[in-house]
Amino acid sequence: MEEPDWSSLPADLLEDIVDLLPRSSHPRFAAVCKHWRSAVLPFYPAWLTPVLLNAADVGSTNVRGRHLTLCQRTGDENTVAHIDLVTGAICDLYPLERCSFDFVIYDDGRRMFGIQEIGLAVARAIQCDRGGWYPWEFSELSPDGSKLKASPVTSPVLHRGLLYLLGIDGRLAVHDDRRHEEGFLVLDKPGGFGPDRDADECYLFESDEGELRAVLVGRRGEPVGVVRLDEREMEWEEVESLGGRAVLTGTATTMTMETGVEWMRNRVFVPRLYSWPETIHANLMERGGELAFVPVSAAAVARDGGAGEKGIWSCGWDPEQSEKFWETIKFYQGIWVNFRK
Incomplete structure (x- = not known):
């Protein structure tokens, strides 16, 4: 009889090795x-995988790294949950009385902010050493009143220690946590958002170069633009090149990243949320400091098509292109998180 070779190792042993x-x-x-x-x-x-949140039936959400914040109505009260996507641990914050949040964001530094668009009220919760959260501290209403109509499809952004909220006309509201009780201050409208810059959707984000930027999408998906804020002159300026980066937007979480994947360079990606393929259940796992989504079963992804065959919209941003336009491409790294179930 022949000695068994390496290719005949039991499947369960191979899985343990992997x-x-x-x-x-x-x-x-x-x-x-x-x-x-x-x-x-x-x-x-995870660095290549935009987390696309379907929270239409739940409330406001925000993802930062491995953490998810979620504001939802439970019974007769509004609650905010802080969820570790790797371990699955859920920590409920103190319930909210007679109010809810239009936006909620966690800063990875044991602070959470909830924002009401009407009056631009902001609440802060701080995580204690034992992992729980102290009660919400509410600021005063903005002295400017509700002069900023926030873009409903973008989340607030923490930038250089300040919390920014973008209006649909390019106006910004800013909150300094060191003077939390003062609430939001609505800044003078920066230049660069004229009549030719109107957009139906505005997505604010901080670039990996440390700049405040926004993706602007017009009616029926065009035109599209990317602008940066010159904080010294307080002017929005056109971004002529993404410098080989990819921008993933179109949901409550917008991010930019450098990538060595050639077809992703100098492109803006927006999900086609109405034509997603068959659901593949996956877990977010961490190993050696690396986050990755791993399908629960290999059978689901073994079929032709994989996890994203129906595609995602992308817009070229290469300086060599004479026109910017949307096209549909196959994109296998989209993770669609559905809170309806």
Whole structure:
């Protein structure tokens, strides 16, 4: 009888081995033979994976890193939950009395902010050493009243220690946590948002270069523009080049990133939320400081098409292109989080 070779190792043993390997080694492990490949689940690195939130029936949401904040109505009261997407741990904050939030954001530094658009009221909660949260501290209403109509499809952005909220006309409201009781201050309208700059949708974000930027989308998806805020002159300026970066937007979470993936460079991506493919259940897992979405079952992704065959809208932003236009491309790294179930 022939001695058993490496290709005949039991499947459960192979899975245990794979669990001990860094994910960067999985492709080489899978290339050994068909049997070894069957033990390797596909994974989608979190840095390449926009988390798209469907919270229409729930409330305001925000994702930062591995943490999710969620404001929702539970029974007769409004609650805010802080969720660790890796461990699944859920911590409920103190219930809200007679109010709710239009926006909620967690800063990864043990502070959470809830914002009411009417009156621009802001509340702050601070995490205690034991992991729970202290009661909400509410600011005064903005002395300017509700002079800012916030863009409903973008989240507030923490930038250089300040909290910014973008209006649909390019106006900004800013909150300094060191003077929390003063609430929001509505700034004078920066230049650069003239009649030719009207947009139906405005997505505020902080670039990986540390600038405040916004993606502007007009009626029926065009025109599209990306602008940066010159904070010294307080002017919105056209961004002529993304510098090889990709911008993922169109939901409550907008982010920009450098990428070595050639077809993603110098492009703005917006999800096609009405034509998503079959659901593939996945877990967000952390190993060696690397976050990745790992499908629960290999069977679902083994079929032709994968996790994102129906595509995502993208807009080219290459300086060599004479026109900017939307096109539909296949995109396999979209994770659609549905809170309706």
